[in-house]
Amino acid sequence: MGTRCDVVLIHPETDFSERVFVALRNEILQLEALLSRYLPESPVSQLNRLPVGEPFAPDDTLWDILQRCFDFYRLTDGVFDVTLGKLTALWKHRREGAAVTPAQIEEARNDSGFGKISWDAAARRLTKTAAVEFDFGAVGKGFALDQARFLLDKQQVKQAFISFGESSVLALGTHPAGNCWPVGIPNPLRPGEILHQFQVRDQFITSSGTVLNSDRQDGSVRSHLIDPHTGNAVAGRQLVAVKTRSAVWGEVLSTTWLVMDHSRRQLLASKLEDSELLEVVFSEEGVAEKKIINSKTE
Amino acid sequence: MENNLKNRREFLKEMSVFAGATTFLASIPWMKAFAGSDGSAMAPSDRVRIGVVGVGDRGRALLMNMQQIENVEIIAVCDNYEPNYKRAIELTAGKAKAFYDHREMLEMKDLDGVIVATPLHEHAHVVVDFLKAGIHVFCEKSMARTLEDSKWMVDVQKETGKILQIGHQRLFNPVYLNALDRVRAGEIGQITQVRAYWHRNSNWRRAVPSPELERKINWRLYTEYSAGLMTELASHQVQVANWFLDKIPTRVMGSGSICYWNDGREVYDHVALVYDYDNGVKCLYDSMIANKHYGLEEQIQGDKGTIEPEINRIYSENPPAAPGIRQLLHSIEKGIFETIPIGGASWVPETAVPYRGQIIAPYDNNDTFLQLVGYVQAIRNGKPWKNLLREGYHATVAALLGLQAMDTNQILEWPAEYVMEKDL
Incomplete structure (x- = not known):
């Protein structure tokens, strides 16, 4: 996950909180050790180095994660895809202002896509039919937060706020001084201005966008959201933030929403049970369009 | 070798910048060893002639590091264990005079300093012999097997004014x-x-x-x-x-x-x-x-x-929390129910290195090399670095x-x- 994680636990006993914190940290580090593509010995790194045609038997946890990711892949018509390692790297590592050529995209696309994984469900093994590289960057935090939620429930912790890099958040119970956790999504172009406030209680918030945050107030665009169908990065200045009951589902929604066209979004919106989604399109001047979509909107 | 030399020079240049980087660093006496030169513009008269006594594992490492320093010549080696004796001759390509007994080295007129890397219990009398003969000494740590011997070494160093540097390389580690x-x-x-x-x-x-x-x-x-x-x-x-x-x-x-x-x-x-x-x-x-x-x-x-x-x-x-979390902690402590802004860092690319300090x-940090550079420079100065022996x-x-x-x-x-x- 390679990102900062802040944990706020509300509990009368400090000793107990410390123990829960250690347990949480171990749980999250264990997941990172499994999914990281930066740790050379992680199973995912091994999987990424795996030669084409050679079978690989992931452990149960990784197998389940892969299966869930594959389900989401089918559900989103291939837009959510954790096998785009090469495409992502292509867009991420290009030099400032440098163009990505169609030939490069074509080459990376040849080695990308869940369709290039062949499954042997009985033996719980998989084989790559192209040099596909996995990248769980979009969804790892979601798995971690769902796991954290499970652990906190088990320990009967009722109030907690866990944030991964301030982009993926679990808000359990309520703020001690209120009836929920009021989580605000700031306007990346205007520091201090809140675009929308989510009332969060036992839910997750995650956000994604193509506009850089206010650290660089030039409104510059970064391209980490990729359309697997074209190999292109999402253009324009947009952001999406979503409140969900499952963190993984939130990550799937937030990373695919901006990639999808109108009809696909409508299809996905019909599955937004207990979810609330903020969609913002920016122009040079500021907010051009802001929409809140939830089960009631339909 | 050419390349190696270049690297060493670059390395020492970096070290010279580092040694003057803060008032505190500049105040450490032995940092002055790195102040100025990278060794490339040295006069032949600056040549330092070294003997190595005890060429076991550590002695060999010290000898080989010494050979990396410009304008230093290993002119004598000494070991009373035959395999080490032979190895020392090989390491110096037969150019150094070889001895079985360090006392025969005391008469060498052109010896500026020695490295003593014998077993611990031999340090004291060997070191004292050299100091009394007017030869500077770098002695591998620890100083001696007994407290009395250690004090004896310090007393003789004070008496003679010669350099006695003990091999605590962390003192030179950036x-x-x-x-x-x-x-x-x-x-x-x-x-x-x-x-x-x-x-x-x-x-x-x-x-x-x-x-x-x-x-x-x-x-x-x-x-x-x-x-x-x-x-x-x-x-x-x-x-x-x-x-x-x-x-x-x-x-x-x-x-x-x-x-x-x-x-x-x-x-x-x-x-x-x-x-x-x-x-x-x-x-x-x-x-x-x-x-x-x-x-x-x-x-x-x-x-x-x-x-x-x-x-x-x-x-x-207390590593600084992300801005939103800082604000949240403040609001919890004060009992204020207010919006928690997230997304402060949400689109900053993820880093490959998680926060672990x-x-x-x-x-x-080849500090073994650096401490020997310090020793050689002290020999050139003709006096020990203040407070280093301490x-x-x-x-x-x-x-x-x-x-x-x-x-x-x-x-x-x-x-x-x-x-x-x-x-x-």
């Missing part, structure tokens, strides 16, 4: 120096404890070609020649504790045992000690050779942070006093006669 600089600047607050350890998992034996050589080769295992873990490992780390605290311990207590390697050795394979300092701070020390999971470290612990110089890390007690200093002396005294405390099962006060005052 990571340690940078860490100390940051400690003095208050970055980890007040030092409240030093916890140091050195763990290995090995029998600490060297292969012996025939049984009668056992005590000669494995001298580290016998109390006549060695204080075991204390002089071989602990002295390095207690030196670091003393240096960072800028103090020497007032007393020491400890317990030592042979708990695993019951193979006829005499020295402890497991030691645990507490060194007390006059401000109430303690250095907790342990060393053993039957588990290596934790390796080695000197954890410099302060009320604002921790430094782990061996792994080049500095940690804050920060690197203290990104330096290449560090090595107190480290040895601390190690030997610790051993004595364990051997006698007593809490021992640091004897006044083993305090070397700081030269201001």
Whole structure:
């Protein structure tokens, strides 16, 4: 996950909180050790180095994660895809202002896509039919937060706020001084201005966008959201933030929403049970369009 | 070799910038060894001629590092163990004069300085012979097998005014120096404890070609020649504790045992000690050779942070929270129900390195080389670096006093006669 994680636990006993914190940290580090593509010995790194045609038997946890990711892949018509390692790297590592050529995209696309994984469900093994590289960057935090939620429930912790890099958040119970956790999504172009406030209680918030945050107030665009169908990065200045009951589902929604066209979004919106989604399109001047979509909107 | 030389020069150039980077660093006397030159523009008259006495594992490493320094010539080697003697000749391509007995070297007119890397119990008389002959000495740590011998060496150094430098290379290590600089600047607050350890998992034996050589080769295992873990490992780390605290311990207590390697050795394979300092701070020390999971470290612990110089890390007690979280903590503490802004850093690309403290200093740290550069420069200056011997002396005294405390099962006060005052 390679990102900062802040944990706020509300509990009368400090000793107990410390123990829960250690347990949480171990749980999250264990997941990172499994999914990281930066740790050379992680199973995912091994999987990424795996030669084409050679079978690989992931452990149960990784197998389940892969299966869930594959389900989401089918559900989103291939837009959510954790096998785009090469495409992502292509867009991420290009030099400032440098163009990505169609030939490069074509080459990376040849080695990308869940369709290039062949499954042997009985033996719980998989084989790559192209040099596909996995990248769980979009969804790892979601798995971690769902796991954290499970652990906190088990320990009967009722109030907690866990944030991964301030982009993926679990808000359990309520703020001690209120009836929920009021989580605000700031306007990346205007520091201090809140675009929308989510009332969060036992839910997750995650956000994604193509506009850089206010650290660089030039409104510059970064391209980490990729359309697997074209190999292109999402253009324009947009952001999406979503409140969900499952963190993984939130990550799937937030990373695919901006990639999808109108009809696909409508299809996905019909599955937004207990979810609330903020969609913002920016122009040079500021907010051009802001929409809140939830089960009631339909 | 050409390339190597270039790297060395670059390395020394970096070091010269580093040595003057802060007022504190510039105030460390031996940092002046790096102030100016990278060694490329040296006159032939600056040539330094060195002899090496004791060319075992450590002696060989020191010799080879010495060969990397410009305008230094190894003109003599000495070892009374035939395989080492032969190896020394090979290492110097037959150019150095070879001896079995160091006393024959004392008459060499052109010898500027020596490196002494014999077994510990031989250090004192060898070092004293050279100092009295007017030859500068770099002596591998620890200084000597006994407190009396260590004091004798210091007394003779004072008498002769020659250089006696003890091989505590961390004193020249940019990571340690940078860490100390940051400690003095208050970055980890007040030092409240030093916890140091050195763990290995090995029998600490060297292969012996025939049984009668056992005590000669494995001298580290016998109390006549060695204080075991204390002089071989602990002295390095207690030196670091003393240096960072800028103090020497007032007393020491400890317990030592042979708990695993019951193979006829005499020295402890497991030691645990507490060194007390006059401000109430303690250095907790342990060393053993039957588990290596934790390796080695000197954890410099302060009320604002921790430094782990061996792994080049500095940690804050309270790493700054992300802005949104900071605001949230404030609102919880004050009972204010207000919006928690997230997304402050949400689109900053993820980094490959998770937060596990920060690197203290990104330096290449061949400190063995650097300390020898310091020695050679001191020879050129014709006088020792101020207060450098003091560090090595107190480290040895601390190690030997610790051993004595364990051997006698007593809490021992640091004897006044083993305090070397700081030269201001």
